[in-house]
Amino acid sequence: MVRNGWGDDNFGFEDIEATGRSGGILTIWDRSYFSVRESIKDRHFLVIYGHCCGSGIEFAIVNVYAPQSLTEKRRLWLELSNLIKQREVMWILMGDFNAAGAKLSKLDRILVCHKFLSNFPQASCIALPRDQSDHCPILLELSSMDFGPVPFKMFNSWLFRPGFNEVVIKANSEFKGYGAADSFLLNKLKFIKKRIRNWKAVNLSQEQVEIETIKNRMVDLDKKAERNELNGSEKAEWAKNSNRLTELEKMVTLDIKQKARIKWLIDGDENSRFFHGFVKNRIRKNHMNGLMINGVWSN
Template sequence: MGDFNAVRRPEERFNSVFCRRTARDFNEFIRDSGLMEPKMGGFRFTCFRDADAKLSKLDRFLHSPCFLDIAFNVTVTTLPRELSDHCPILLSNSRRNFGRPPFKLFSSWMLRDGFEKAFITSWNNFVGFGTPNQYLAAKLKHVKKGIKEWRDTDHPKEEVELRNHKLVVERLDHEAEKRNLTEVELEQRRDNFKKVVEIEKFKALDIKQKSRIKWAVDVDENTIFFHGYVNSNNRKNGIDGIMINGN
């Protein structure tokens, strides 16, 4: 459809002129034909003119009511436009909810205090029955639950501990600008700074595992850099489903 007859409402244009007459004709055509437009997610506008920064919603799906009889879970998503000035729009008939995410065990957890105790306690306290494979599956599930409960308790404590250590270092740094620190204060600063580095190193290990990339230098611990990779991967690797032979 051309630029003039594909826009239905004023909010579907930004920084460009809305033509009420052509929009009225287009809406009347849709109404007289008995067509419906599914709600669109993703980007609000589908066309971006680089020359004058004009945005419009020019691309859309229209369907008849009977289409919902065979595609009752239909969704429309506007994808990134990348090299084109138009965004591709995806019509899907699948549910976006694929259940709870799988349990992930981070390698750094095994280096933290309390992990070994939580694992051994959950392993030894399990009571079950069934065939050997059913027994093992149930036992591993029980251990997973114990580890998650430990981590749910340990993580908030770790955040509070990190914040307190940073406050001590910050306070002593302010004092050092006014006077010479005593040997006790210097030792206190070294101990707290060491704790900050230790906890931040655990966080860097988690980010490294999340990002699933190979560090160019294994000792690089720039957490902002790896947060960027994590966020980028989350945007790029989101998959709602896979089409195989038309299914």
């Protein structure tokens, strides 16, 4: 029966048999894209643990058929909460949550964890037509739309990085243009922007290499200090590396803050994870999943 519905033999599945005419759960996956290593079955949920083929990203996918009883629902969510705490993977919970029982209300949902949203900020959830059923198919899409080249963005931290001013001054002096004033200015800005892009590609990649090199060297010095006291030159080297690392990471944090587009009440707040969350949230909110054209959804 599963093979007839899937269309070929390249699939795996786990199921929980129905009790009477309700309660059955079936999870099917394509073995070309997902590899399952373990499953957990309960009366009201089915969990499969595995990873995406190629990327190796680990997921826990939970297929839920929630009970109507509030007591049973509490037991269900307590068990799922305990499972989620035990595994550091990306969690996706989907199915019939029986969260509302009114006619034509949405019974089916997809819930994901913060780690999933952080890795897939442009993921979208689309409810497909329900036709004659009181349930509607839900599609979780991870692919992002290509809207062309990313617009050029100027970051304030570049003004404090060595070499930036020289690049702009040199590009400004070397530009040769002609035509009307507005066309001349437009072409000049494009010329300078290209030079800045080239500077950014080289400079920022060198900074990342320097950050990793400094961190590795400081780890080596810390390990040595645990065994023996560092000599004068080694202590001076550690202090120099520490100052340089602080300077480089401050530049990175300035970029993250600008991407987040929020104001800070206290200068020097270096919680980069906090600002990364704002950046990912903005990407998710601004993402366009599709358009409704003449009553037809198109993505």
